[in-house]
Amino acid sequence: MSHASWNALARDLSGELSLDERDRNTHSEDASIFVVRPAAVAFPRGNDDIDRLLRFCREEGLSVTARGAGTSRGGQPLGQGLCLNFRRHWQSVLHWDDRSGELTVEPGVLYAEAQKFLARHGRAFPPDPSWHQCTVGGMVANNAAGIHSVKYGGTIEHFRGAEFFSGDGALHDTRVPDGLSRSLGELLQRNASLIEGDFPAVEKNSAGYSLAHALHAKNPLASVLCGSEGTLGLFTKIHLGTVRIPSHRALSIAYYPSLASALEAGLRMKEAGVAACELVDKVLLDLHAGHEESRHARRITGNRWLDEFYALSAEAVLIVECDGFSSEEVERCQRATEEASGTRAIYRVADGEAGAAWDLRRHTSPILNKVENGRVAIKPLWAVEDVCLPRHRLVEYVAEQDRIFRRHGLVCSFFGHVASANLHIDPLHLNLRGAGDGLFDRVTEESYRLVVRMGGSISGEHGDGLLRTRFLPLQYPRSFPLFAEVKKLFDPLGILNPGKIVL
Ligand SMILES: Cc1cc2nc3c(=O)[nH]c(=O)nc-3n(C[C@H](O)[C@H](O)[C@H](O)COP(=O)(O)OP(=O)(O)OC[C@H]3O[C@@H](n4cnc5c(N)ncnc54)[C@H](O)[C@@H]3O)c2cc1C
Known part of the structure; x- marks a missing residue:
């Protein structure tokens, strides 16, 4: 690509375009082991910029890869063509509807910021991934979930819709039926039995397009976009459902002599009504115990439950949280979880210690990643991490x-x-x-x-x-070819984030 065409493009934009080595390098990595350097990085400002950039890429045969905070674990925001950074200029909360509890944001708003805004209204967008410095756009595109999803669901359960550009440059609103939503609906119905038979019967699934979810969803277009990893459309506005923040919480730690006994108990916890139930094994607790940040936290809080783990020579723990809107409700849940736990070795964490206990679980990935000063310093060779x-x-x-x-x-x-x-x-x-x-x-x-x-x-x-x-x-031995058909409806030239979800 000649400098003249890049310069002409840059002049048309309200935002910035960078061919700078440093910008290209910082956009060449996420939290995965992959490194892919984009040809250029654009920092679009407003829909006209996105429209212009997509037109340029279609004309030049260049791929377009959207990027939020770049914290993906599988190389989702990495591409060789043009990288579209949504973090810099897409950080506004656009609308809050107190009656319906719906929040509308630009895609570059950080999860942490959205939560802070919602907390002022007593609400939360509950998927709760363990790293809160990711964008809402990235969460929707990856269908992220987290610690509280067992009770409240993941992103797909709270994603209410979006405004987005498809690869051909058309601007859509998932709430306004159009040719694209109709074609998608027909494709899904034509292939309903194939999809039903080929998707795994599991509680959470972010592999491939969410076709099984879309089959039964009120808005199949929104469903398919959630988890599409920037391969079907570029979000410019996102609507999220929220929940009331419970007024009461209680945390306990259950200790187990073997990994298998912890797993069996953990599986019973959903029925007991937990808000969260996290497994941590001894391999990780040993890492924490030896890690400088954890040692520092323990000096401050004591973290007695961790001392108890070693005193009992346990092999694994379950960190169990109950929540509700009264102390009686939480107490009922705690009793149910203690019954389901199958062990008497339970430590009820005092209010003052709860933060440190959760910090330990939340810092598991950062410790494995050796996150230092907010940057991933060492990337483990994840093989089957999810x-x-x-x-x-x-x-x-x-x-x-x-x-x-x-x-x-x-x-x-x-x-x-x-x-x-x-x-x-x-x-x-x-x-x-x-x-x-x-x-x-x-x-x-x-x-x-x-x-x-x-x-x-x-x-x-x-x-x-x-x-x-x-x-x-x-x-998906039988339905994988359908992914290419879906992709073609949204992105006939295949310029949106190629190499992800569709081969
Ligand atoms: C320490 C650590 C802990 C983590 N814990 C969790 C966890 O508990 N649960 C979990 O689910 N994930 C977790 N993750 C993974 C990651 O944080 C999430 O997937 C997150 O949602 C990615 O958001 P991001 O802003 O970093 O997106 P990016 O990584 O920048 O991009 C993700 C995808 O979104 C697309 N995208 C970005 N913006 C747009 C847009 N405007 N329009 C269309 N597509 C767009 C990109 O093209 C890409 O495909 C963790 C990661 C780390 C490093």
Whole structure:
């Protein structure tokens, strides 16, 4: 591309266009192991800029990859063409409707900022990923979820719609039926039985387009956009549903002598009505215990529950939260969870200690990632970091997965949203040997075959990106070709974030 055409483009924009090495480098990474340098980075300001940039890319045959905060774990916001940074100029809260509890924001608003705004109205947008410095646009595009999703659902359950540009440059509103929504509806209905039969029966699924969810959704267009990783449209305005923030909460820690017993108890917790139930195993707790930030936190708070873990020689814990609108409601939930826990080794965390206990769980990924000063410093070679299993297969799956890791000489940690059967499984980077000789690929493939054989999803909440797209034909042996048909409806020239979800 000649400098003259870039310069002409830059002159047409209200925002900025950068060919600068530094900008291109900072937009070449996310929290994954991939590095892909874009040809240029645009910081659009307003819909006219997006329209102009899309036209330019169509004319020049250049790909367009949207970017929020760049915290994806699979290379979703990385592309070789033009990177569209939505963080700089798309940070406004546009509308708050007190009656319906609906929030409308620009896509570059950070989750943390949206929560702060909503808290003033006693409300929350509940998906709660463990890293709050991500954008709402990135959350919708990845269908992110988190610690409280077991009770409140993930992004797809609260995404009410969006204004977006499709790849051909048309501006759509998911709330206004048009040719695109009709074509999508017809495609879904034509292929309903194929989709029903091919999608895993799991509680959370961010692998591929959300076709199974869309089949039964009030607004199939919004459903399919949620989790589409910037491959179908560019959001310019997002509507979110919210919930009332519960006035009461209580936290307890249950200790287990084995990983399997913790898993079994964790699976019973959803029925007991938990707001959150997180598994953390000994491998991770040992890492925390040795980590400087955690040691610092323990000096301040004491974190007695962690001392208790070592005193009991436990192998895993469940961090269990109950919430509600009265102390009686919370107490009822706590009693139900204690019954479901199957253990007497339970520590009821005092109010003053709860923050530190949650911090420990929330800092699990940052510690594994060695996040320092807000930047990911070391990226573990995640292989199967986000699987979701049918509940009745989870215990058997974990045992088999552990055997796979051990066979390859890897030490691995299990943690995450056990009550939804959605686990994060990280082989510790410190112990990963021989990554260069294809070990990573072999372990990943073997593990994903196991997940699919057991009826699970290879991604419960993190999405596909460059990491998992090539495994989608394995996940969806019959419906994978439909993804290309969907893509064609939205993006006939294939310029939107190529290489993600569709091969
Ligand atoms: C330490 C750590 C912990 C994490 N914990 C969780 C967790 O608990 N749960 C979870 O689900 N995820 C988690 N993640 C992953 C990540 O934070 C989420 O997926 C998040 O939603 C990504 O948002 P982002 O703003 O960083 O988006 P980016 O990574 O910048 O982009 C994500 C996708 O969104 C697309 N996109 C961005 N803006 C737009 C737009 N305007 N229009 C269309 N597409 C757009 C991009 O093209 C890309 O495909 C974690 C990551 C880290 C590093």
